[in-house]
Amino acid sequence: xxxxxxxxxxxxxxxxxxxxxxxxxxxxxxxxxxxxxxxxxxxxxxxxxxxxxxxxxxxxxxxxxxxxxxxxxxxxxxxxxxxxxxxxxxxxxxxxxxxxxxxxxxxxxxxxxxxxxxxxxxxxxxxxxxxxxxxxxxxx
Amino acid sequence: xxxxxxxxxxxxxxxxxxxxxxxxxxxxxxxxxxxxxxxxxxxxxxxxxxxxxxxxxxxxxxxxxxxxxxxxxxxxxxxxxxxxxxxxxxxxxxxxxxxxxxxxxxxxxxxxxxxxxxxxxxxxxxxx
Numbered sequence: 001x002x003x004x005x006x007x008x009x010x011x012x013x014x015x016x017x018x019x020x021x022x023x024x025x026x027x028x029x030x031x032x033x034x035x036x037x038x039x040x041x042x043x044x045x046x047x048x049x050x051x052x053x054x055x056x057x058x059x060x061x062x063x064x065x066x067x068x069x070x071x072x073x074x075x076x077x078x079x080x081x082x083x084x085x086x087x088x089x090x091x092x093x094x095x096x097x098x099x100x101x102x103x104x105x106x107x108x109x110x111x112x113x114x115x116x117x118x119x120x121x122x123x124x125x126x127x128x129x130x131x132x133x134x135x136x137x138x139x140x
Numbered sequence: 141x142x143x144x145x146x147x148x149x150x151x152x153x154x155x156x157x158x159x160x161x162x163x164x165x166x167x168x169x170x171x172x173x174x175x176x177x178x179x180x181x182x183x184x185x186x187x188x189x190x191x192x193x194x195x196x197x198x199x200x201x202x203x204x205x206x207x208x209x210x211x212x213x214x215x216x217x218x219x220x221x222x223x224x225x226x227x228x229x230x231x232x233x234x235x236x237x238x239x240x241x242x243x244x245x246x247x248x249x250x251x252x253x254x255x256x257x258x259x260x261x262x263x264x265x266x267x268x
Contacts, residue, residue, distance in 0.1 A: 022229060025222045050259050051208075058215070063184070090181075097174040104167055129178060132185040139188060 017099050024092040031089050035060040042076050060085055063140055083137055090133040098126040158242045166221050169214030176202065176211060205264040212256045220249050 009015045036057045044053050047069045055064040062078035070077060102122050109115060156163075179198050186195030201207060224245050228234055234241065 022226050026226055029219060029223065051263065054256075093177065094181075097170070097177060100167075100170045101174050104171060125178075129181055133181045136181065136184045136188055140184075 017103075021096060021099060024096040027092050028089065028096065031085065031092070032057050035085065059089060061137070061140060078140075086137045087134060090137065091130065094126060094129050094133060098122050098129075157239075159238060162221050162224075162242055162245070165214075165217055166225075169218040172211070172214045173218065205260050209257055209260055212260070213253055216249055216253050216256070220245055220252075 036053070039048065039053060039056050039060075044056075048056065048065060049068070052065055052068050058064075060082045062073045062082070065073060065077055102119065105118055105122075106115060109118065180202065183195040183198035186192040187199065188195075202211070224241055228238060228241070
């Protein structure tokens with residue numbers, strides 16, 4: 001069995017989102033890895049239990065580590081660096097998720113009258129969640 | 141073909157094998173995560189800005205260990221399976237071995253998930 005060869009696809013919306021899904025997926029794994037390693041460098045072994053470390057790895061928000069032995073989260077665990085990290089993760093994560101929702105829905109409804117409506121609704125949901133996520137990140 | 145009464149049964153009998161199950165679990169897990177992360181952001185916003193009871197009510201759902209055991213499976217599976225998909229897309233020659241890679245994927249997932257479940261159950265029994 002040989003893998004089939006296909007010609008270079010044209011730059012369409014679908015192709016760009018296909019690429020984005022792969023790139024953002026890799027980026028999210030990498031960003032989670034950075035959060036995990038940085039937490040361990042900041043003495044997470046003695047300060048956090050494993051569920052707290054997992055929460056921090058998924059999303060490095062200071063609210064995720066308040067129930068721990070960290071004496072003061074403002075010393076290293078809550079600053080502009082982590083806020084930028086959180087915003088990048090939120091942007092990649094929410095876009096990856098809502099694009100996935102769009103792909104699954106469009107697999108079921110096909111290319112019908114409803115497709116642009118669904119795309120509009122998903123775009124508005126994406127925008128809503130980006131805005132409130134950034135609001136929460138910048139206010140916490 | 142018209143949808144017969146036993147369409148779901150023939151769907152289960154579809155011989156897609158292990159790789160089809162990963163495709164299905166990838167989609168179900170992805171949708172579950174969109175739902176969870178959406179509710180989580182929403183409840184964080186409500187709790188932080190308004191101290192709302194709705195936010196607290198949603199928090200108690202996903203702070204439950206039973207919820208977390210299911211969620212851990214979806215997150216770990218989606219991450220490792222996504223990595224497999226990316227690797228196969230980058231190196232299409234490996235598609236020949238995708239059955240073996242799917243088994244390798246389960247070999248990686250089961251210990252990580254098993255450890256997560258073990259720690260969650262230990263905490264559940266310690267905290268009551």
